[in-house]
Every structure is written in C-alpha cells, then in structure tokens.
Amino acid sequence: TPTTVSLRSDEGGIVDNSDVAQNAAATFGRLVIRTATGVGSANAIETIVGSIDLDNSTSGDVAIVETDGIQLVNFFQNQNATGNLNLVAGGAITDGTKATIGTGALATFNAGANNITLGDDDTVNFGSVSLTGGVVTLTEDSAMVLAGLNVTTATLSAAGDITDAAATTLSASGLVTLDANGGANDITLGNDDAVNFGFLNFTGDAVAFTEDDGTVLSGLNTANTLTLTSAGSLTDGAAADLAISGNANLTA
Numbered sequence: 001t002p003t004t005v006s007l008r009s010d011e012g013g014i015v016d017n018s019d020v021a022q023n024a025a026a027t028f029g030r031l032v033i034r035t036a037t038g039v040g041s042a043n044a045i046e047t048i049v050g051s052i053d054l055d056n057s058t059s060g061d062v063a064i065v066e067t068d069g070i071q072l073v074n075f076f077q078n079q080n081a082t083g084n085l086n087l088v089a090g091g092a093i094t095d096g097t098k099a100t101i102g103t104g105a106l107a108t109f110n111a112g113a114n115n116i117t118l119g120d121d122d123t124v125n126f127g128s129v130s131l132t133g134g135v136v137t138l139t140e141d142s143a144m145v146l147a148g149l150n151v152t153t154a155t156l157s158a159a160g161d162i163t164d165a166a167a168t169t170l171s172a173s174g175l176v177t178l179d180a181n182g183g184a185n186d187i188t189l190g191n192d193d194a195v196n197f198g199f200l201n202f203t204g205d206a207v208a209f210t211e212d213d214g215t216v217l218s219g220l221n222t223a224n225t226l227t228l229t230s231a232g233s234l235t236d237g238a239a240a241d242l243a244i245s246g247n248a249n250l251t252a
Contacts (some may be wrong), residue, residue: 003029005049013038013060016045030073038062038083051096059083062103069114071096077103082127089114093133095122102126106147109133119157128165146170146189155179161186162204168193175218180204183222190229199237215252217242226250 007014014035031049038060039045046065053073056062061083062075069091077083085107087093093109093116095101101118102125109116111133118124119139126140130148136155138144143160146168153174156162162180164170170189176197180187183203189195190210197211199218207223209215214232217240226248228234234252236242 004032005029006032007035008033009035009037011036013041014045016040016043036060040064041083044086044088056083062086064088066090069093069111072099072101072118074099075101077105084108085126092116093118095119095124097121099123106130108148113152143185149176151176158185161188163188164190164193164195166192170195170197172197175199175201177201177219178204183224187223 014033027048028050030051030053031047033039033054035056036058038056039054040063041061044063044065048067049070051071051073052064052075054062054075055078057078063086066089070089071094073096075085077085082104084105085103088110090112092114093111095118099122101122105127107126108130113134116131116133116136124140125142128145128147129138131138132150134152136151136153139157141159144156144158144162146164148168149170149172151172154172155177157179159181162178170193178187180203184205186206187202187204188208195211196213199216200209201219202221202223205224208227210229212231215228215230215234217236220241220243222243225246226244229251232252234250
C-alpha cells in the first residue's frame with residue numbers, strides 16, 4: 001500500500017463512477033486531493049486512509065466516506081468556494097496540527113458513535129456545521145451556526161455567537177458545554193428547533209436557550225442576561241452554579 005495517494009484536477013472535479021469498495025487506499029498513509037469543482041458530489045469517494053489533505057479551489061461539494069478513523073491535515077473549500085463539506089468516518093475524526101478546515105457553506109461530520117475533535121490548534125471556520133459522534137469537541141475561529149447535533153457529549157467553543165439554523169435537531173444524551181468567546185458573545189439556541197440535552201453548561205453574554213424537555217444545569221454557568229425556557233423541570237446538577245450579572249428569565 002503506498003504511503004501517499006494524490007488526486008488532482010485543476011479545472012474539473014473528482015467523481016466516483018465505480019462500484020469498488022474503496023476508490024483510494026493508503027491504510028496508514030495520506031490522501032492528497034487538489035481539485036477545482038468538487039469531490040464525490042454526486043457519489044461520495046470511498047477511502048481507507050490514515051489522513052487527508054484536501055483543497056477544493058472554486059465550487060462544488062465535497063463528499064468523503066472513510067472506512068476507519070481519519071485525521072484532517074487540511075479539509076477546506078479555498079478561494080471563496082461555497083460548496084458543502086461532508087465527511088463520514090467509521091472511526092474517530094481528528095485534525096492535524098495547524099490544519100485549515102472550513103467552508104462558507106455547510107460542513108457535516110459523522111463519526112457514528114466515535115469521537116470528533118476539531119479546532120484545538122487549527123483554523124476552523126464554517127458557514128454552518130452538523131455533528132454526529134460520541135464525545136465531540138469543536139472550536140471554531142468565528143461564529144458557530146449549528147445545523148445538527150447528535151452526540152453523547154459536546155464541548156462547543158466559538159470566537160463569536162453560537163446560534164442554530166432553522167428547523168434544526170440538537171440532541172445529546174450527556175453534557176453539552178457552550179462557550180461563546182469566553183462570555184463576550186451571545187448564545188441563542190432552540191427558538192424554532194428540537195433541542196434535548198442531558199445536561200447544559202454555558203458561558204455567554206446574552207444567553208437564550210429553549211429546551212424541549214427538562215433542563216439540568218451543570219458546572220458554572222455565566223451570562224450577562226439569561227432567558228431559559230424548559231418544556232419540563234428546570235433543575236441544577238450537583239455542584240452547579242448560576243452567575244448572571246443582569247436579568248434572568250426562567251420558565252419551566
């Protein structure tokens with residue numbers, strides 16, 4: 001198996017017209033893709049690689065299905081490309097040091113029950129993002145718009161506001177931790193969505209959160225103002241604290 005597989009299309013896209021199980025194989029190696037108008041947009045490219053370095057330069061969607069876990073060396077739409085990114089993996093999704101990951105449109109990451117860790121030492125910017133995984137950690141270098149969440153636990157940090165797209169489903173069986181720029185920006189979730197978390201922890205300026213069942217706060221929750229609406233009981237877990245410097249409106 002080669003250490004590196006490289007695919008390049010300077011003027012067009014890369015498509016899958018075959019029925020083979022894997023279109024690109026480098027089990028412990030790297031897949032490097034440079035293309036202009038998308039990757040697997042009509043039929044996802046199936047891979048079995050250790051890592052991927054992908055740059056789509058102008059237009060079109062990117063769709064990759066990885067057999068195992070995968071590390072993102074780079075995974076982005078370059079030069080103002082606005083196509084969607086879609087990555088499905090049979091293992092954990094992680095990022096390499098100093099990776100660039102992003103698109104101006106929707107990014108979808110699906111690791112099944114496995115973990116997702118993106119943005120700890122990288123440049124990460126999405127128009128919106130949908131996450132499916134076990135333990136999920138995402139740090140974004142701009143505002144974060146959630147277009148879907150189906151996880152065990154999530155730690156979500158943004159350098160701007162944290163909001164959700166319309167008609168979105170956000171679900172976590174465990175704790176969801178939300179940090180909007182260390183409390184300098186707003187958090188608004190649940191206005192027109194289905195939101196169900198096991199536990200909630202937030203750090204924001206103006207925080208507005210609506211949950212479709214009971215809400216349980218965990219840890220230190222801080223905000224300037226708070227509007228918290230729960231369709232069930234509103235309680236705090238062990239060692240939970242609520243620190244609101246301005247008005248707090250709680251509805252259960």
